Amino acid sequence: MTSQPPQVRRHLAQLPGYAPVVPLAERARRAGLDPEDCLKLDANENPYGMHPKVRAALSDALADPHFGSIYPDPNQTELRAALSHYTGLDPSMIVAGAGADELLDLTLRALLQPGASIVSCPPSFGMYPFLADVNELKLIEVVRGDGFALDREALLTVVDDVGAAGVVVLTSPNNPSGDLVPGDVLCEMLARGATVMLDEAYIEFAGFDASAQELLNEYSGLIIMRTFSKWAGIAGLRLGYALAHPDLVADLIKVKQPYNINQAAEVAGIAAVECADEISEQIESVRRTRNDLYDALLEIEGLSPLPSDSNFILVGVDPGIGTGQELHDRLAGVGVFTRTYRDPLLTSHLRISIPRADQLDTLTERLGSVL
Numbered sequence: 001m002t003s004q005p006p007q008v009r010r011h012l013a014q015l016p017g018y019a020p021v022v023p024l025a026e027r028a029r030r031a032g033l034d035p036e037d038c039l040k041l042d043a044n045e046n047p048y049g050m051h052p053k054v055r056a057a058l059s060d061a062l063a064d065p066h067f068g069s070i071y072p073d074p075n076q077t078e079l080r081a082a083l084s085h086y087t088g089l090d091p092s093m094i095v096a097g098a099g100a101d102e103l104l105d106l107t108l109r110a111l112l113q114p115g116a117s118i119v120s121c122p123p124s125f126g127m128y129p130f131l132a133d134v135n136e137l138k139l140i141e142v143v144r145g146d147g148f149a150l151d152r153e154a155l156l157t158v159v160d161d162v163g164a165a166g167v168v169v170l171t172s173p174n175n176p177s178g179d180l181v182p183g184d185v186l187c188e189m190l191a192r193g194a195t196v197m198l199d200e201a202y203i204e205f206a207g208f209d210a211s212a213q214e215l216l217n218e219y220s221g222l223i224i225m226r227t228f229s230k231w232a233g234i235a236g237l238r239l240g241y242a243l244a245h246p247d248l249v250a251d252l253i254k255v256k257q258p259y260n261i262n263q264a265a266e267v268a269g270i271a272a273v274e275c276a277d278e279i280s281e282q283i284e285s286v287r288r289t290r291n292d293l294y295d296a297l298l299e300i301e302g303l304s305p306l307p308s309d310s311n312f313i314l315v316g317v318d319p320g321i322g323t324g325q326e327l328h329d330r331l332a333g334v335g336v337f338t339r340t341y342r343d344p345l346l347t348s349h350l351r352i353s354i355p356r357a358d359q360l361d362t363l364t365e366r367l368g369s370v371l
């Protein structure tokens, strides 16, 4: 072969890429363990898995001779009706995507030209800098302060500087610090005319009372992102949705990939909404286990857990124990898979997803064995 392969655009060739979680089977193989003996606590999935009623809906769908062989509904009519029931908002304010990730990307591309600004408050979800890179956006980072609390004053100053030409991305509860965005900061930014993309991927674990959804009627600059990956236990099917002003939703529907929601995700999403009351028992259990794990971590010398409104806990690791990465590696050796970060703000931290209630003792025992 003499010819060169086509070259990707220069700014893309230079990117470090997103650091995704390694699949469970691969992590277990590296540890020399059976995946069934491991605790997968690295991606904040629902530890109880897909609800049996959702599984049954998928299996019923497979019996339909048309399932999977014809294209899905590009307007997502039934799914948006189910989401309307779930959120209490009109379907004209809802659009679904192949995970919240797709909608974050789509919305940024739809709203911002290359070179425009995206404001984020690290440490936060690694997808935001990745999308800024891929879409050639200027990333303005307002680093969080003590205990990873938002720096209100600095954020408001940047919001004023950027004006309507940029998008502010905030996460509530934040991944990885677990705290909610204070309502007054959000209202202040919106009142100043900012476009705010509020990522509520974990809102079910904080409770809908903590959602900013009510503000959608007041401020057309607010866009809320949600996902089925965390509460509904269907991360592998890829389903998320955005809530926004009907004009923006209409435009997003126009520019999205027409068949972005596959039929399995559509069936599972509708079924999950229909049995949301039963799934909320799993969510309640995760919240109780989160509080138990927090108390247990507080008792361990050298570990400093942060309070969390989510389904994970960020843990500060004392240098006497090692770096976050070192503790992560030791835990991986005993089949406990957690999350660490390249971000220099997080080298002495480790994030642990909340396990099932019956797995908590195994987690604390294995943690004790490597300290």
Ligand SMILES: Cc1ncc(COP(=O)(O)O)c(C=O)c1O
Pocket: 043, 044, 098, 099, 100, 101, 102, 125, 171, 175, 199, 201, 226, 227, 228, 229, 235, 239, 240
């Ligand atoms: C804050 C946040 N937003 C969005 C996502 C991605 O959600 P989805 O699986 O729907 O793409 C994640 C996943 O980890 C997340 O932590």
